[in-house]
Amino acid sequence: MKTRHDFEHMDAHDPLRSLKKQFVLPPATIYLDGNSLGAMPFDAVERSRQVVEDEWGVGLIRSWNDAHWIELPTRIGDKIATLIGAGKGEVVVADSTSLNLYKVLSAAIRLAPQGRKLIVSERENFPTDLYMAQSLARQHGFTLQLFDSPEELSDLINNELAVLMLTQVNYRSGLIHDMQTLTAQVHAAGALTVWDLCHSAGAIPVDLLGANADFAVGCGYKYLNGGPGAPAFVWVNPRHADKFWQPLSGWLGHEAPxxxxxxxxxxxxxxxxxxxxxxxxxxxxxxxxxxxxxxxEKFGGMVALRHKSLELSSAFIDLVDTRLAEFGVRVQSPRDPALRGSQVSLSIEGERDGETYAVMQALIARGVIGDYRAGAPNLLRFGFTPLYLGFAEVWDAVEHLYQVLQGEEWKQGRFHKQGAVT
Ligand SMILES: Cc1ncc(COP(=O)(O)O)c(C=O)c1O
Structure with missing residues (x-):
């Protein structure tokens, strides 16, 4: 069995270890929640000061031109494009993921063959995706049908389908849907695809153009480390981009605002x-x-990040299996690395009332930050962000979880109080 020393050795030989210096992380904290809110880049402090004090405070309205504010949505869009396999001039940053879903789903149902009224998605998709689809379906007389298994999905890819809307990496399990294969199948059925990349962008290599996908959206505050409530991005395959007025036709989307x-x-x-x-x-x-x-990029970009992310999550799974099985802790994410995003979710078999939630709170009190997702089963969710996470931290996180369970720390009343955000 591996020891902590082995994990320290892996850190010492990690070719990406210098990238952690880009972040400000609080002491005595193991941050395993970059899949919810990325850590703060060191440069964000000075850059925010500059924007507020210099560009806004001194430049005032002139900064729209002089400080190039007006170019930010396309300039950052071009940078994100390099992470998701899109081309220059194909991505913009705007609004939230929910709003961008509304825009692209509107376009997709409009571009689908006449008479098709079926939108398909996964029952375990993130709720906002389903809610936005429900609203559009009601407005336009479409039906939203949800699948629970790959077999159900493949039955639904037929000549009634208008749009398949999927989150590429499932937010609960971390399972990766095969964008390339599904897009090809959906196209063969004459329909279109909408991909939510919230748990993909900056987490796994994505190839939108290679997969010939139709539409994609994603958020800026998870693996892209953009800060709380950072705006989202939207990509439309250039073959569709000019075909449809997206419904939120505001003035800055005008040809000459x-x-x-x-x-x-x-x-x-x-x-x-x-x-x-x-x-x-x-x-x-x-x-x-x-x-x-x-x-x-100079270390191999998303391919190198993906490699380290899987090493981290595989090491975590091995430790969970050996140290935590006796407490009923079970891995709910794919064990096959090829199918796993950059997170690992755990459940507690036979959990007692509120146990999973309380375990996460007790863990957070020890400085190990993951999150809790209610559902069937309830989940302890851990994100592995190779930019700032080390191997010894993975070891320590599992050790803390062991202590929380072994000492039944989670039974303390303070760990059962639910906050508004879990
Ligand atoms: C897959 C997915 N889509 C969308 C969202 C959130 O959308 P919004 O940024 O509009 O709040 C999340 C948030 O966790 C998510 O996981």
């Missing part, structure tokens, strides 16, 4: 997916976050 004409004329290409004035301060920190990923 400063002509101030009465009639909407969409900008060519992806720029029409911008709606209103961009949130400059949030965009500034998002750019710092995206730059932390681009800094990995």
């Amino acid at each position: 400063f002509a101030f004409t009465t009639d909407y004329q969409p900008a060519p290409g992806i720029r029409r997916y911008i709606c209103g004035t961009p949130p400059v301060i949030s965009l500034a920190t998002l750019e710092c976050g995206v730059d932390t990923l681009l800094a990995a």
